[in-house]
Amino acid sequence: MQLLKRYLLPFIPLLALLLMAAGVAAQPDDKRILLVLSGHGQQQGQQAPGYEFDEFAKAYLVFKAHGIDVDIASPQGGPVEADEYDPAKPYNQQVLDDPAIMAKLANTLATAQLDAANYNGIFIVGGKGAMFDLPKDAALQQLIAAIYQQHGSVAAVCHGPAALVNVKLADGSYLVANKAVNSFTNEEEQLFGKKWLPKFEFLLQDKLTERGGIFQASPIMLNHVVVDNRLITGQNPTSTVAVATALVKSLGITPLVMPPHKDDHTLALVAALLDGKPDAAQALASNPEQLHIELAGMYGYYYFTAANTETAWQHALTLMLLSQSAINNPALDLQIAKAQQKLGDKAAATATLKQILANKPEFEPAKVMLNSMSL
Incomplete structure (x- = not known):
């Protein structure tokens, strides 16, 4: 199935054109979107964070499939650096193999040189670099306001x-004021952004709220998109395709049904499990070749860290157990033991700890926890 998907992916743009010609989707009518990336990144030694290539790739593929023209901009123009990413992921590989978009990426347009009248929409890619340069780019603020007001x-x-x-509108109000919005949340920052968090001038959730935004959110790293008229915001990388699709729809184009990426599909099932859907765990367990099961396990690991109810602890344990053999890491096994202990299953926790030490006798955290449980 995966081989078939990889074979069919290059033909998606042609399929899109055929479907639109058949009346399934509206014609793009020469729509043009500006993709904006942070130019803050420095590749050497990760001295400064940049933009997220995964988000860029996923968004671009949505726009390409719908026949929408794309330009790429950054505050300073020229080449920009992405944070570390996996070029072997199918969506990244597709973009890396696209010479037209890669040429634009190698020489981004400077925001100060652009005319808002040339664009029907703007899509701002994430990555922690965005926290450093994008809020200070006056030209970008003017572009965003002008695009919205036209x-x-x-x-x-x-x-x-x-x-x-x-970003302020012509009447002096903030663009986000009194509008539903979301972004990477404070909780997600605390779990996944510790390296750069001390260097941030503000927390994004707090600042959007301070500007009058009505903030919405879902559990960590799950898809959440907020559409308030022509303002569209997404919570995290998992939300990228849905945000791009909502932008396509806002341009008057009927979105095509596109095959989900493996990581997005996995986290959609995780969301279903957390929502109490009875078949979600079985779907995760029975389709490992179509899913990123290790991702589900790591989600369970971090979800347990933030959990504070018995139901949440149980969900985290379920996800970790599903991927335990695939990940095969004592840190995950220790988290499983902690979840078992939280849920009152001392026998299971003890067995898990003993198994860790059978495989890794020198793993001190397991020793400490096992000794504490025997007191």
């Missing part, structure tokens, strides 16, 4: 909404 659409994902916090 009845264009504004979309941003993950840390991309950092570009919105200082």
Whole structure:
């Protein structure tokens, strides 16, 4: 099945054109979108964070499939650096093999040189670099305001909404004021952003709220998209495709049904499990070749860290157990033991700890926990 999907993916643009010609989707009518990336990144030694290539790739593929023209911009123009990413992921590989978009990426347009009249919408890619340069780019703020006020659409994902916090409209009000919004949340920052968090001038959730935004959110790293008229915001990388699709729809184009990426499909099932859907765990267990089961396990690991109810502990344990053999890591096994202990299953926790020490006798955290349980 995966081989078939990989074979069919290059033909999606042609399929899109055929479907639109058949009346399934509206014609793009020469729509053009501006993709904005942070130019803050420095590749050497990860001295400064940049943009997220995964988000860029997923969004671009949605726009390409719908026949929408794309330009790429950054505050300073020229080449920009992405944070570390996996080029072997199918969606990244597709973009890396696309010479036209890679040429644009190698020489981004400077925001100060652009005319909002040329664009029907703007999509701001995330990545922690966005927290450093995008809120300070006056030219970008003017572009966003102008596109919105000429009845264009504004979309941003993950840390991309950092570009919105200082945008004011002609009447002096903030763009996000009294509008439903979301972004990478404070909780997600505390779990996944510790390296750069001390260098941030603000937390994005707090700043959007301070500007009058009505903040919405889902559990960590799950898809959540907020559409308030022509303002579209997404919570995290998992939300990228949905944000891009909502932008397509806002341009008057009927979105095509596109095959989900493996990581997005996995986290959609995780969301269903957390929502109490009875078949979600079975779906995760029975389709490992179509899913990123290790991702489900790591989700359970972090979800347990933030959990504070018995139901949440049980969900976290279920996810970790599903991927335990695939991950095969004592840190995950220790988290499983902690969840078992939280749920009152001392026998299971003890057995898990003993198994860790049978495989890794020197693993001190397991020794400490086992000794504490025997007191």
